[in-house]
Amino acid sequence: xxxxxxxxxxxxxxxxxxxxxxxxxxxxxxxxxxxxxxxxxxxxxxxxxxxxxxxxxxxxxxxxxxxxxxxxxxxxxxxxxxxxxxxxxxxxxxxxxxxxxxxxxxxxxxxxxxxxxxxxxxxxxxxxxxxxxxxxxxxxxxxxxxxxxxxxxxxxxxxxxxxxxxxxxxxxxxxxxxxxxxxxxxxxxxxxxxxxxxxxxxxxxxxxxxxxxxxxxxxxxxxxxxxxxxxxxxxxxxxxxxxxxxxxxxxxxxxxxxxxxxxxxxxxxxxxxxxxxxxxxxxxxxxxxxxxxxxxxxxxxxxxxxxxxxxxxxxxxxxxxxxxxxxxxxxxxxxxxxxxxxxxxxxxxxxxxxxxxxxxxxxxxxxxxxxxxxxxxxxxxxxxxxxxxxxxxxxxxxxxxxxxxxxxxxxxxxxxxxxxxxxxxxxxxxxxxxxxxxxxxxxxxxxxxxxxxxxxxxxxxxxx
Numbered sequence: 001x002x003x004x005x006x007x008x009x010x011x012x013x014x015x016x017x018x019x020x021x022x023x024x025x026x027x028x029x030x031x032x033x034x035x036x037x038x039x040x041x042x043x044x045x046x047x048x049x050x051x052x053x054x055x056x057x058x059x060x061x062x063x064x065x066x067x068x069x070x071x072x073x074x075x076x077x078x079x080x081x082x083x084x085x086x087x088x089x090x091x092x093x094x095x096x097x098x099x100x101x102x103x104x105x106x107x108x109x110x111x112x113x114x115x116x117x118x119x120x121x122x123x124x125x126x127x128x129x130x131x132x133x134x135x136x137x138x139x140x141x142x143x144x145x146x147x148x149x150x151x152x153x154x155x156x157x158x159x160x161x162x163x164x165x166x167x168x169x170x171x172x173x174x175x176x177x178x179x180x181x182x183x184x185x186x187x188x189x190x191x192x193x194x195x196x197x198x199x200x201x202x203x204x205x206x207x208x209x210x211x212x213x214x215x216x217x218x219x220x221x222x223x224x225x226x227x228x229x230x231x232x233x234x235x236x237x238x239x240x241x242x243x244x245x246x247x248x249x250x251x252x253x254x255x256x257x258x259x260x261x262x263x264x265x266x267x268x269x270x271x272x273x274x275x276x277x278x279x280x281x282x283x284x285x286x287x288x289x290x291x292x293x294x295x296x297x298x299x300x301x302x303x304x305x306x307x308x309x310x311x312x313x314x315x316x317x318x319x320x321x322x323x324x325x326x327x328x329x330x331x332x333x334x335x336x337x338x339x340x341x342x343x344x345x346x347x348x349x350x351x352x353x354x355x356x357x358x359x360x361x362x363x364x365x366x367x368x369x370x371x372x373x374x375x376x377x378x379x380x381x382x383x384x385x386x387x388x389x390x391x392x393x394x395x396x397x398x399x400x401x402x403x404x405x406x407x408x409x410x411x412x413x414x415x416x417x418x419x420x421x422x423x424x425x426x427x428x429x430x431x432x433x434x435x436x437x438x439x440x441x442x443x444x445x446x447x448x449x450x451x452x453x454x455x456x457x458x459x460x461x462x463x464x
């Protein structure tokens with residue numbers, strides 16, 4: 001019965017088949033039943049294709065459930081959360097991250113990619129839904145999810161003509177509490193549950209600013225406008241109390257880019273504080289590994305993830321910052337040259353990257369420097385330390401999968417020198433800037449590690 005229910009969901013809820021050829025429709029039913037039987041009784045993440053995707057390092061371990069150790073700490077900190085007075089409660093806006101909120105899609109006469117991919121479909125969940133990762137269907141997902149940037153206008157559009165996407169639930173937290181509608185892949189849910197326990201109400205004083213996280217900062221003008229309106233609305237509807245913001249990973253530099261577009265008077269009026277959890281300030285070597293190197297060690301979807309990431313603006317944005325990595329070698333080619341972050345354009349060309357990928361990087365790299373400017377608000381940087389983290393790679397050839405990584409201290413995804421941005425900001429702005437290094441905390445764990453969450457709860461005066 002469970003398999004039949006999932007098949008019905010795949011065929012009737014998400015897709016509109018009347019105009020399809022009958023044979024294609026029947027084949028999709030067979031594929032869906034096969035995929036359902038294949039995954040029956042298992043958690044969503046156990047579907048091999050989906051598990052491979054989320055385990056790919058560029059997604060920084062998304063959707064991981066808290067470990068038993070973390071669950072014990074979450075329980076303890078939850079016991080100390082205070083119910084706050086409604087008239088004194090500091091309203092909250094949560095900023096999303098790479099992969100950190102749901103994205104919906106529709107197909108309107110979409111061009112033919114594979115014979116088994118549908119051309120017409122009503123709005124359905126693209127990111128994330130297990131039905132998108134059944135055998136063969138995952139190829140349709142990748143085609144539907146890729147982007148194409150118009151370098152003459154700087155605008156992003158779908159790679160596959162006829163695909164339309166939208167971000168559901170702007171202003172609400174459900175779109176980023178879990179990565180999937182079945183609520184099997186937690187994201188911000190631990191933090192929002194703590195806020196609910198303290199009396200916060202979704203859509204009132206607990207809001208969220210999800211984004212199309214595939215885009216580079218140059219494609220987020222509408223998100224910047226909508227986020228500004230959301231913060232102002234939240235401020236006005238909560239007794240003109242300033243808004244505390246919290247971000248995760250790439251959401252940190254993206255939100256600081258937002259802040260750089262606002263006047264100091266606006267920030268003084270509307271922003272209470274900015275707490276960055278595992279802020280990806282400075283970039284990550286994993287972005288370079290994803291874009292430029294072969295990575296079969298990350299499962300059979302590695303090449304498809306690379307192909308998809310090369311069309312995004314966000315992944316090139318996360319390439320090692322020149323301002324942070326400076327003259328450090330980020331890649332060495334045996335028998336060839338050493339590349340630093342100053343050589344990234346040439347590196348991408350030498351690695352035979354598509355022209356669009358190189359142009360995407362050239363378009364977004366100026367925003368890297370912007371994201372490192374002092375935010376002009378009270379800021380807390382919470383990040384992990386003492387976790388081996390790649391800072392450079394050694395390769396024999398561009399097409400090989402035998403690269404070796406050089407490691408140093410960090411959070412497993414971002415090196416320490418690129419995480420502690422608050423230490424640099426201390427002397428650059430009049431507003432307080434605090435660093436909270438957390439021993440042995442990995443990059444994704446900041447969303448549920450009680451030590452990290454505790455910093456934000458204390459900022460809100462709802463925990464000791």
